[in-house]
Amino acid sequence: MGTSEEYAAFQEKVKRTVYIDNLSPQVTEPVMKNALDQFGNVNSVQFIPNYIVPGNIPKCALVEMESKKQADAVISVITEFPFMISGMPRPVRASAAVENMFDDRPRKPDRKIHCRWLDNDDPDFEIAKKLKHLSQIHSKEADFLLKKQLQEEEKLAKKQQEELKAHYKKHELMDGIMSDGTAKRLARLYNIRPPNEG
Amino acid sequence: MLGWRMDNEVGFKWGTKIGNGVRNKDIQFFNSFTLRGIEYSLYDCVCFYSVGNPETYIGKLVKILETPNHERKVKVVWLFRPTEIRNYLGNAKPQPQWNELFLASGQGKGLFNFNDAENVVGKCNVICTSDDKRNPQPSEEELRKAHYIYYRTFDVGKTEISEKFPDEICGSKVEFFFNQRKYQRIQKPKIKIRHEYQLFTESPSPKLNKGVDIPCKIPSPASRNGSLVKESENVAGKASLVEHGCGSSSSDSAKLKYVAVEGGSEPDIQIKDRVRSLEMISPEKTSHSQPYKKRIIALYDKSPAKQNSGETPTKTFAKAVPEHVYDKSVPTNNHVLEASKQPGDVSLNLLANDKSRVRFSKMFSPDSTSHSQPYKKRIIALEKSPAKQNSGETAIKTPVKSVPQHAFAKSVSKNNHVLEVSRQPNYDRRSWFKQQPWEEKLQKAQETESLVLLENLDPSFSSVEVEDLIWHAFNERVEARMVQFGTFSNSPYAKAFVLFKSKVAAQSAICKWNSSFLILPDGRPVVGRQRNLRVSDQETTFAGHLALDRFKVPKQREDQRNAVAVSTAHCTQTNTFEFDLAMQWRELQEKTDLWWKTLHEKQRKEENELKSQLKLKL
Numbered sequence: 053m054g055t056s057e058e059y060a061a062f063q064e065k066v067k068r069t070v071y072i073d074n075l076s077p078q079v080t081e082p083v084m085k086n087a088l089d090q091f092g093n094v095n096s097v098q099f100i101p102n103y104i105v106p107g108n109i110p111k112c113a114l115v116e117m118e119s120k121k122q123a124d125a126v127i128s129v130i131t132e133f134p135f136m137i138s139g140m141p142r143p144v145r146a147s148a149a150v151e152n153m154f155d156d157r158p159r160k161p162d163r164k165i166h167c168r169w170l171d172n173d174d175p176d177f178e179i180a181k182k183l184k185h186l187s188q189i190h191s192k193e194a195d196f197l198l199k200k201q202l203q204e205e206e207k208l209a210k211k212q213q214e215e216l217k218a219h220y221k222k223h224e225l226m227d228g229i230m231s232d233g234t235a236k237r238l239a240r241l242y243n244i245r246p247p248n249e250g
Numbered sequence: 251m252l253g254w255r256m257d258n259e260v261g262f263k264w265g266t267k268i269g270n271g272v273r274n275k276d277i278q279f280f281n282s283f284t285l286r287g288i289e290y291s292l293y294d295c296v297c298f299y300s301v302g303n304p305e306t307y308i309g310k311l312v313k314i315l316e317t318p319n320h321e322r323k324v325k326v327v328w329l330f331r332p333t334e335i336r337n338y339l340g341n342a343k344p345q346p347q348w349n350e351l352f353l354a355s356g357q358g359k360g361l362f363n364f365n366d367a368e369n370v371v372g373k374c375n376v377i378c379t380s381d382d383k384r385n386p387q388p389s390e391e392e393l394r395k396a397h398y399i400y401y402r403t404f405d406v407g408k409t410e411i412s413e414k415f416p417d418e419i420c421g422s423k424v425e426f427f428f429n430q431r432k433y434q435r436i437q438k439p440k441i442k443i444r445h446e447y448q449l450f451t452e453s454p455s456p457k458l459n460k461g462v463d464i465p466c467k468i469p470s471p472a473s474r475n476g477s478l479v480k481e482s483e484n485v486a487g488k489a490s491l492v493e494h495g496c497g498s499s500s501s502d503s504a505k506l507k508y509v510a511v512e513g514g515s516e517p518d519i520q521i522k523d524r525v526r527s528l529e530m531i532s533p534e535k536t537s538h539s540q541p542y543k544k545r546i547i548a549l550y551d552k553s554p555a556k557q558n559s560g561e562t563p564t565k566t567f568a569k570a571v572p573e574h575v576y577d578k579s580v581p582t583n584n585h586v587l588e589a590s591k592q593p594g595d596v597s598l599n600l601l602a603n604d605k606s607r608v609r610f611s612k613m614f615s616p617d618s619t620s621h622s623q624p625y626k627k628r629i630i631a632l633e634k635s636p637a638k639q640n641s642g643e644t645a646i647k648t649p650v651k652s653v654p655q656h657a658f659a660k661s662v663s664k665n666n667h668v669l670e671v672s673r674q675p676n677y678d679r680r681s682w683f684k685q686q687p688w689e690e691k692l693q694k695a696q697e698t699e700s701l702v703l704l705e706n707l708d709p710s711f712s713s714v715e716v717e718d719l720i721w722h723a724f725n726e727r728v729e730a731r732m733v734q735f736g737t738f739s740n741s742p743y744a745k746a747f748v749l750f751k752s753k754v755a756a757q758s759a760i761c762k763w764n765s766s767f768l769i770l771p772d773g774r775p776v777v778g779r780q781r782n783l784r785v786s787d788q789e790t791t792f793a794g795h796l797a798l799d800r801f802k803v804p805k806q807r808e809d810q811r812n813a814v815a816v817s818t819a820h821c822t823q824t825n826t827f828e829f830d831l832a833m834q835w836r837e838l839q840e841k842t843d844l845w846w847k848t849l850h851e852k853q854r855k856e857e858n859e860l861k862s863q864l865k866l867k868l
Binding site: 074131134136142143145179182183186187190191193194197200201204205208212215216 | 345705828829831832833834835836838839841842845846849853856857860861863
């Protein structure tokens with residue numbers, strides 16, 4: 053356990069893995085596999101479960117491909133073109149996986165961690181307290197930013213929904229008058245060329 | 251467009267002439283020109299407007315000439331924006347930054363053009379950040395001020411992007427395309443610098459003039475007068491800031507300097523030089539004068555430190571020191587004089603010799619706190635390290651690996667002893683028993699309230715390391731899993747779930763955490779608290795996936811571009827409506843990324859400041 057070989061193998065795996073996020077919660081493993089099959093062989097798909105962040109945030113997954121080249125291909129295509137999985141128009145995002153993303157990663161060999169306890173009479177106690185306090189503030193800030201971000205996303209989604217509806221209505225209108233002959237009649241009335249079908 | 255136009259109308263004026271054409275003696279070459287009040291010199295980067303294009307074209311002026319017909323032309327070698335060469339970017343790694351340009355090179359169409367000089371709309375500040383040996387490296391200050399940077403070339407013939415710079419581009423030596431060495435000529439004025447600095451300590455104006463008058467007739471065919479315009483604005487700002495720092499009372503000197511700059515062109519070189527050397531001292535244009543005081547103190551403190559170690563820094567240093575620092579007689583202070591030779595690197599050279607000093611300068615983060623303590627403490631801490639001859643290793647930032655190994659057994663000892671977290675005993679035994687899936691364990695633990703969320707960990711910890719850590723710290727065997735990097739957890743802090751054996755154990759651990767602190771090597775206190783798992787609700791809605799209410803199933807016409815697609819994955823084509831929507835999402839994604847990045851940076855800074863106060867080494 054914790055040998056260099058195991059770690060090396062793990063690193064190898066990391067290189068082949070792509071981190072994809074902004075996924076819809078409805079995306080399942082077969083869907084992912086299907087989606088990324090065009091890039092090569094998908095070895096495994098692991099969704100990252102969300103235990104901490106409240107609310108509805110997009111899912112993310114670690115996809116292990118067969119080779120690093122395939123992983124690179126996935127990343128480059130997804131970054132260049134908006135790639136959508138299971139719905140549109142929100143594109144997914146892909147980036148190269150990093151070791152920290154795997155929670156079952158083996159220990160890094162030759163790494164030693166040191167820690168200390170600090171008590172009241174320790175000169176650094178005050179500072180540690182401040183640090184702790186600071187970290188709490190930071191996590192609150194992060195939470196807040198997260199909330200804001202989600203709000204923005206919803207806003208955008210709503211806006212786009214409206215746009216889409218409007219477009220669709222227009223389209224339907226056009227469709228309607230074409231199909232029930234209104235357009236043709238009007239054209240004859242106004243003496244202009246009747247519109248073509250299709 | 252021509253010749254009959256009066257110069258005054260457009261405000262066009264030639265600068266110094268540098269010669270006539272070889273082939274055609276009637277062509278005159280110049281090394282600068284002034285247009286609408288702005289002076290453009292050879293090898294400046296300028297912008298051209300193009301009809302219909304929201305962005306200007308940027309290029310470098312490589313020749314400035316007047317034809318026999320009195321046409322004023324400039325030869326421009328282009329600096330491409332990423333969008334201009336997007337078809338050839340391909341997988342250019344790394345992806346171009348938003349302010350990155352590509353220098354045209356090679357042979358072919360698009361390398362350069364001859365344009366009318368009057369069509370120049372403005373100058374822009376473009377810095378070359380290439381690692382090429384021939385390129386003077388820009389200082390941090392320059393990087394901050396730069397509008398654009400470039401370090402890659404785009405060969406217009408081969409349509410290739412490369413980080414290598416050929417020896418010549420478009421007939422000119424490539425050195426001209428790198429950052430200009432502004433202060434090459436200032437070999438002589440070592441002594442002059444000293445004069446300049448006296449000005450700061452003794453504020454009376456006459457001396458100022460004296461400094462300015464020192465003759466500095468430096469014949470410079472390629473004088474960088476153009477950049478002066480910018481520098482002069484900064485001088486006033488910088489000068490006033492230094493004043494604060496030096497404690498000198500008169501604000502007149504600042505104004506006078508400004509005046510001096512406007513006056514002539516020659517003496518300005520000295521002022522620029524002054525400004526350069528001052529960069530280390532007061533680069534920011536913020537109105538917050540506190541940081542600079544400290545910075546100066548800290549900076550100057552280092553030099554006398556070698557002579558009197560342990561001298562506590564006081565603010566009175568600031569006044570006396572400038573002279574001190576730049577006095578030739580003190581051997582340690584030759585750094586500054588060396589600085590004049592390598593203008594690009596002034597800020598680093600000031601502290602060149604001692605490596606710990608260099609790191610020290612990089613660690614400056616003057617903004618945010620108004621608390622002057624951190625700097626003092628930092629100085630003291632650093633002073634100790636050279637005393638220890640620790641070859642540059644500072645007491646504050648010690649990466650985990652280089653921590654000196656304390657010979658600690660696996661026994662747990664507390665209270666100021668450093669615990670080395672090694673493997674727990676019986677580690678292998680865990681795999682003997684069949685383990686339940688992690689999810690179930692989590693749920694169970696939450697029910698029995700023995701679930702603790704550990705925060706503030708180093709993201710590179712692995713789960714087993716966390717377990718070991720807990721074992722050593724509490725003598726409790728636990729199971730832990732790092733929380734995986736989800737969509738929004740890209741922060742310097744990492745979290746882990748820890749399952750204690752029982753509620754009691756969990757509670758006692760939390761109590762311990764509340765009363766005293768467990769510190770990790772980089773100074774972070776590990777925080778643990780009870781946290782409930784997030785209840786996953788029915789995730790049916792997903793912001794960003796749109797659906798139409800009515801769905802015309804039978805007739806799916808090809809031209810219904812905005813009809814909802816499919817359950818399969820696809821890339822969109824650029825001509826669809828959904829492409830536009832997708833782009834909007836992309837934009838939002840990028841924006842949010844930026845937000846997170848800035849937040850994390852800010853948090854990191856705050857953290858580092860506090861951490862720097864930790865006196866005890868781990």
